[in-house]
Amino acid sequence: MINDFDYIAPKTLKETLTLLDQYREDYKIIAGGQSLLIMMRQGLIKPNYLIDIHGISELNYIKTDFKKRLRIGALTTHRAIERSPVIKKSFSVLAEMENRLASVQTRNWGSIGGNLCHGDPAGDPAPVLIALNATLTITGVHGERNILVEDFFLDYFETVLEHGELLSEIQVPTIPSNTGIAYTKFNVIESDMAIVGVAISITLTSKDGHCEDVRIVLANSAPKPMRAKQAEDLLRGKKITDHLLKKAGEISSDEADPISDIHASAEYRRELVKVLVKRVGEEAITRAKKS
């Protein structure tokens, strides 16, 4: 049963920040609520005040700035990202990821910022944004701070957000040339969350096709989305062969720290990491060569 709470729906960001400051630790922010309401129904979260920011239009946008960076307002829905012409053209991996996130109904109402702040290690946006080297802007009553998506998560359902702060924007830098980025997740039903997800970005050198840079990101394989840095080190600077990718999968699997739950055992998840790192790595290389 959902507990009783007081509900406030501010209209502007400024008004929201004042409320956050006023209610200190008694509140919970709701955006689309697609994850939050499930937890409230289970009695896991019982706020005294629910501050509804869903209607704040100044945090709902997709644009590119003068540096051609992509800027997404935290309240942008998954569906808007999935269908954005700019994103489909220049950051297509984001649109692909959103297309496989939950069901159409959930994507129509749920926001990318809400998904990130929920901090579920099985979430789809975080691994892709980490592969894209994206940054978040956090806004509080006393100002703004920026943090890499990769540093945003602390533990299961825990982020660096302090009381009085909210996530306001996601910035994605332009994708370097000769770069391919791919994401996939293993799940039983298409609209389910990832049992394991893997996002990989590979940049090849223009003259001999060696691996100039690589980011391997694992979802639902540890308490938070994580980079498999030892596996990345293995690939960086080398000509990537099938054998080397297989080895990178094995190392990633060792680096992962999965748990056993109702969906899969830890052992099974480790096996999935091995398989998916190789598979997604191959796709990233194919895309890098085409880019």
Added chain:
Amino acid sequence: MRKELRLTVNGQPYELYVKPKTLLVEVLRNNLGLTGTKRSCESSSCGVCTVILNGMAVKSCSILALQADGAEITTVEGLANDGKLHPLQRAFLDYGAYQCGFCTAGMLTSAKALLDENTKPTEEQIREAIDGNICRCTGYNSIIRAMTAVMNGEYKEEK
């Protein structure tokens, strides 16, 4: 404390007072008596509570009623017009897209939302539109055939 909520449901405006924790599906069923919309999993998994909110299919079990303040909502009751069934409803009948019928309201509203935004969807898009709706009887094929028939123009709106 109850808060004021204004909704337009199937073209009819409503003004009511609800507790903040009230879900949209609860308002539709309990306050407005529109029991065509079903409740089941209550965790965004099954899709039986799907309604169309400002033109988008959403799950009414996973939205607070107050979040829908000011919205225009279509439930399955809003599909028929003046006693004449909607083309989708007639196609569902003809193609046997029902067995127990529990998923039907959600299937119809998801199908309607797709039809409203895309008059010529591919089969892939039809399948994707009902990806969030679980049916445990039909195996989906009859539902997809019914939707395809409407999208192909086999059913016209009855005047």
